[in-house]
Amino acid sequence: MLKRTMLAKSLLLAFSGTVVVSGGTAFAQTTPTPTGELQRVEVTGSRIKRIDAETASPVQVITRDQIDRSGAKSVSELLTSVPASNTGSFNENAVASFTPGAGGVSLRGLGAQATLILINGRRVAPFGFASGGQTTFVDVNSIPIEVIERVEILLDGASAIYGSDAIGGVVNLILRRDYAGVQISGDLGTSSESDANRRTISLTAGKGSMASDGYNIFANLSHTGQDSVSANRRELTQSADFRRYGLLDLRSSYAYPGNLYVPTGATGGAFIAPVAGCTPLNEPGAATNGRCIYQATDHQDVIAKTSRDSLFVAGTVDLGRGFELFSDAVISRTKYAAESPSYSSSTYYSTGTLNNTYIVLPVGHPNNPSATDEVGIRYRFADVPHMTEVQSDTQRAVFGVRNRDFAGWDVESGFLYSHSNTKVITTGLLNDSVLFDGVLDPDTGKARNTFTFGNPAANDAGLMGRLYPTLRDTGTTSTSSLDARGSRELFQLPAGPLQVALGAEVRREKYLSTPDPLTASGALSVLGASSSEGSRTISALYAELSVPILKNLEASIAGRYDHYSDFGSTTNPKFGLKYKVLPNLALRATYAEGFRAPAITETTQTPSSGFYSGIRDPQLCPTPDPANANCDLSLQTFFGSNPNLKPERSKSMTAGIVFDPTDDLSIALDFYKIKRRNEIAGIDPDYLLAHEADYPGYVVRKADGTIDYLNLQYTNLGSTRIWGFDIDIKGRFNLGELGKLTVNAAYDQLPHYYVANVKDAPELDYAGTYQQPKERWKLGFALDRGPWAANLTFNYTGGFLRAFTPSDLSCPYDEAGTNRPELCSVKSWLTTDVYLGYKGFKNWDLGLTIRNLTNRAAPLDERQVTRYTAFNSQFHNQLGRYVTVGAKYTF
Numbered sequence: 001m002l003k004r005t006m007l008a009k010s011l012l013l014a015f016s017g018t019v020v021v022s023g024g025t026a027f028a029q030t031t032p033t034p035t036g037e038l039q040r041v042e043v044t045g046s047r048i049k050r051i052d053a054e055t056a057s058p059v060q061v062i063t064r065d066q067i068d069r070s071g072a073k074s075v076s077e078l079l080t081s082v083p084a085s086n087t088g089s090f091n092e093n094a095v096a097s098f099t100p101g102a103g104g105v106s107l108r109g110l111g112a113q114a115t116l117i118l119i120n121g122r123r124v125a126p127f128g129f130a131s132g133g134q135t136t137f138v139d140v141n142s143i144p145i146e147v148i149e150r151v152e153i154l155l156d157g158a159s160a161i162y163g164s165d166a167i168g169g170v171v172n173l174i175l176r177r178d179y180a181g182v183q184i185s186g187d188l189g190t191s192s193e194s195d196a197n198r199r200t201i202s203l204t205a206g207k208g209s210m211a212s213d214g215y216n217i218f219a220n221l222s223h224t225g226q227d228s229v230s231a232n233r234r235e236l237t238q239s240a241d242f243r244r245y246g247l248l249d250l251r252s253s254y255a256y257p258g259n260l261y262v263p264t265g266a267t268g269g270a271f272i273a274p275v276a277g278c279t280p281l282n283e284p285g286a287a288t289n290g291r292c293i294y295q296a297t298d299h300q301d302v303i304a305k306t307s308r309d310s311l312f313v314a315g316t317v318d319l320g321r322g323f324e325l326f327s328d329a330v331i332s333r334t335k336y337a338a339e340s341p342s343y344s345s346s347t348y349y350s351t352g353t354l355n356n357t358y359i360v361l362p363v364g365h366p367n368n369p370s371a372t373d374e375v376g377i378r379y380r381f382a383d384v385p386h387m388t389e390v391q392s393d394t395q396r397a398v399f400g401v402r403n404r405d406f407a408g409w410d411v412e413s414g415f416l417y418s419h420s421n422t423k424v425i426t427t428g429l430l431n432d433s434v435l436f437d438g439v440l441d442p443d444t445g446k447a448r449n450t451f452t453f454g455n456p457a458a459n460d461a462g463l464m465g466r467l468y469p470t471l472r473d474t475g476t477t478s479t480s481s482l483d484a485r486g487s488r489e490l491f492q493l494p495a496g497p498l499q500v501a502l503g504a505e506v507r508r509e510k511y512l513s514t515p516d517p518l519t520a521s522g523a524l525s526v527l528g529a530s531s532s533e534g535s536r537t538i539s540a541l542y543a544e545l546s547v548p549i550l551k552n553l554e555a556s557i558a559g560r561y562d563h564y565s566d567f568g569s570t571t572n573p574k575f576g577l578k579y580k581v582l583p584n585l586a587l588r589a590t591y592a593e594g595f596r597a598p599a600i601t602e603t604t605q606t607p608s609s610g611f612y613s614g615i616r617d618p619q620l621c622p623t624p625d626p627a628n629a630n631c632d633l634s635l636q637t638f639f640g641s642n643p644n645l646k647p648e649r650s651k652s653m654t655a656g657i658v659f660d661p662t663d664d665l666s667i668a669l670d671f672y673k674i675k676r677r678n679e680i681a682g683i684d685p686d687y688l689l690a691h692e693a694d695y696p697g698y699v700v701r702k703a704d705g706t707i708d709y710l711n712l713q714y715t716n717l718g719s720t721r722i723w724g725f726d727i728d729i730k731g732r733f734n735l736g737e738l739g740k741l742t743v744n745a746a747y748d749q750l751p752h753y754y755v756a757n758v759k760d761a762p763e764l765d766y767a768g769t770y771q772q773p774k775e776r777w778k779l780g781f782a783l784d785r786g787p788w789a790a791n792l793t794f795n796y797t798g799g800f801l802r803a804f805t806p807s808d809l810s811c812p813y814d815e816a817g818t819n820r821p822e823l824c825s826v827k828s829w830l831t832t833d834v835y836l837g838y839k840g841f842k843n844w845d846l847g848l849t850i851r852n853l854t855n856r857a858a859p860l861d862e863r864q865v866t867r868y869t870a871f872n873s874q875f876h877n878q879l880g881r882y883v884t885v886g887a888k889y890t891f
Helices: 002-015 064-070 075-079 345-349 432-439 461-467 600-604 685-690 862-867
Strands: 059-063 115-119 148-154 169-175 181-191 198-207 215-226 259-261 271-274 301-303 305-320 323-340 359-361 375-378 386-406 409-427 471-493 496-514 532-550 553-564 568-582 585-596 608-615 633-639 648-662 665-677 699-701 707-711 719-734 740-756 775-785 788-797 829-838 844-851 882-890
Touching: 059 064, 064 148, 064 788, 064 829, 064 844, 075 148, 181 844, 301 323, 345 375, 432 461, 471 532, 496 600, 532 600, 608 685
Parallel strands: 115 169, 633 707
Antiparallel strands: 059 148, 148 169, 181 198, 181 882, 198 215, 215 305, 259 271, 259 375, 305 323, 323 386, 359 375, 386 409, 409 471, 471 496, 496 532, 532 553, 553 568, 568 585, 585 648, 608 633, 648 665, 665 719, 699 707, 719 740, 740 775, 775 788, 788 829, 829 844, 844 882
């Protein structure tokens, strides 16, 4: 890891003399007017329109051309590759997720709830289900990537401008606004394993010119389809026998249609034979040799089957006297389907009244071959595959009017309505009451002779339907707002114009999450559920000043007042300085205070339950011991809402330097520091167990002293304090006959991530622990020559420890109980992407993208082995080398 760190820094230094900041300067935003004058534009992080697009805050820009050349086909795929995106991001392929099919972005590693997502500077309704069952977030995958003109990423706090959630930063998706003509595009993608096939088609049509016709209207219709990939299709997880990595053989004798044993003890006695219809394992030396096995990697998708359809319409009409009427609307539907392993009799029976992990088959049962003796069956309830299907429908519309010179003001007012409706359908899980009554005899606890295992067609269809119910959860959210804002130059100061921006907003938020009645009733022990229902009204006023102190020194001051109908009011300021030491050298710094309002789910949610795994009980396991069951517990935990929650608060600072040695070269170095306090959470279980006496009633123990469950309520608890730095470089040079070369480099270092789980607790540095890489970087080269275009991009994510906490020194053990230090960390990952484009044919634009050119497998993540994926989907993927060919035709 050290060698690659030094390589990254060496590459950045090597190209600092030839390359310009993607974050330091937003060149694409400043465009000339028809008269040749530069037009004032609004930059993310400020409401004041200006010619100089560079503010005191660091902003990174991803252009449409960069999106096309990246090969990304979803917004989460695009944004999670940004180096500043760290722990807390997730995508549709996250296993065991509370939010299946959705994607969230976490700037600075502070969580998706601390990153504000905007479309054209306005909010988006959140996903219908809460991340981690707790906090709401915007599903960025609901936004079709085909209609995005550019992405602006503000790497600074911005609650003084935008309000809640803008703690770690802001992602502003700027949609296409003005298009005339007809264009059709499409692409086909496949992996080097000839799977994960993806198809995209997009049609764009527009008419009118604002300059000559006084109007423009255009629409885009797009479709993307992605095939699923099962874990057994990749070398890393081709088999659930992980002994090849020095780990356990996770192939299970709790199989389908099952194995027969002598019914003695809690787990059964001697093995008898597999159930008829099964091909037994023929592998001498394996613990399950001769048995029917269930291999969970055959039933775990690492890439989900998805499809996205969207319609985007935008229009602008000149009303005369400088007024323009504008509108845009997006309607999209996302579908998702993924298979997960089915549960076994061990799961249900070890927690049931029988306290056995097998099912007793009486004499005369169809699956019992003995005419005289009872037998036990180890069984996998896979009559119906365990599937999760999601359909998410989103609609968003904005109607507004603007005037760029109304009595000296640049004004705009708009009405927004954004709505999300998500349905989650789950199949393949058992209704416990039907299992322990319809399948078993409630008096004896033994299987009924009328039920056949492994042959659902032989059973009563009504019983099978009740045993394997189809569960339907729904989540509906909406955000509506009315805003008005304006900016202008107030008057001239000796150093330049004093500029001001003023704005007001009224917003209504609604949230309704409803689980299936069966799940809500607790009828399924393997699936927890909670519901939330609430609404609130937010009103806000904000102001911003740009004050030229000296010719080369500018100060910015912003403040916002928000009033929430549920918790009250909050006021947040922001200050910035930009000092041009030389015409090509600038210093910049900001200080901002921010907040995150308690999510409606956190204040109205019904009690829910989940499980924490890998927990050590310090009372019964003073030191780690693989032979002690109390050293590795999976504990049921009950969570609940708290209507008295207060907002999370933050203070952030940035300080940086921007150096432009030439017009085509800029280098930016920015340091950042953020502290967030009053964090809303349930107490960390490790901390709670270490301080159990301080929190009576939170840890519930059985009569024998072992832990029964944890009882946690959302509370304003501890704090997080981080600091790090970014290096952003972007440069362009003319190579003569060879063409024009553009070099982009972005490096993010997060060396410290201090966490205090409760107020006044000592801080622990989590940087480098599980899912907390200290560094990420991206280095790209683009060469354009005539009709040809080529890109070469390197993507690097640093490694991180297996340890969840800084004090966790546990490492995996093999079957012999030997410590495996080589598996104590998840290794770093470096991938290479290439792009080749050609525009030499009239009206055609052809492209070839190869992602992960060297076919680098995702690094092994031992903590994900028991989920049968063995890799971390937050930073890595199992696609391998992926080839996409695309074409675009303009009529």
